[in-house]
Amino acid sequence: MWSWVGHRITGVVIFFFLLVHVLDTSLVRVSPEAYTAVIGAYKNPLMALGETGLVAAIIFHAFNGLRVIAVDFWKKGAKYQRQMLWVVLALWLVTFAGFAIRHLSLALGGH
C-alpha cells in the first residue's frame, strides 16, 4: 500500500521535472549562451540537493517498478512481493548512497 503511494507520488514528480527538463535542454537550440545561463542555475548547492532528491525518487520508482513487473509476470511474484520490497529498499539505499556521495562531492566540492 505505501509502496504504491510512493510509486504514484514519485511518478508524478518525475513527470513534471521531465517537462521542465526538456524545456531547459531545448535552449541549446536557441543559443549556446542561453543554454549555459540556464544550466548554470542547476549548479548551486540548493539545486544540488534538489537534484539528489529527484534522483532518490527516480531510483525508488525504477526499482519498485521492476518489483511491480515481477509481481505481475513472475509465477511466484505475488508470494514474494513483501521480500521483494525489502530488496527494493536495500538496492535503493545502496544505489542512492553511491549517487549522493559522488554527485554531492562533485557539486558542492569547490571548483
Next chain:
Amino acid sequence: MTAIQSPRSGKIAPQYKRSGGSKGNFEMLAWLFMRLSGVVLVVLIFGHLFVNLLVGEGIHAIDFGFVAGKWADPFWQFWDLAMLWLAMLHGTNGVRTIINDYAEKDATRFWLKVVLYAASAVIVILGTLVIFTFNPCPVVDGVQLPGGFCPAP
C-alpha cells in the same frame, strides 16, 4: 439447466458486456506498455544519469559544448530520442490513470486530460525537433565555436 457463461469469455449477450466494446483492448495494451517501457527506461535513465552526472567532472562539465558533443553522435541522438518518447508516453499514461482515479466529475476529468495531452504533445514534438535540428557547430559572430567533433572551418 442453463449454462452460465463466464463473464470474460466474450460469449455473453452484448448488454452484459463490461467493456464498452468499441474501446477494444486499449487498456490492456496501455498496461503492457507501462511494463515494457519501464524495463527499457531503467537502462536508458540510469545510463543517462551515469554519463551526465557521475563520470569525470560530473555536473561541472555540462555546458553547450557537452550537449553538442553528445548530439554530434547518432548513438546519443537515438538514446535521447528513445528516452524522450518512452518516458513521455509512460509518464503521460501514468498521469492519465491518476486523473481517472481522482477527478470524479466528468468535465473535470475531461479537461485535465485535454491539458495533459496538449502539454505532452508540445514537449515530445519540441524535444524531437531539438534533437534533430540542432547544430552542434554554430558560428557565433563569424567565429566557429570550438569542439573537437566539428569540421575545421
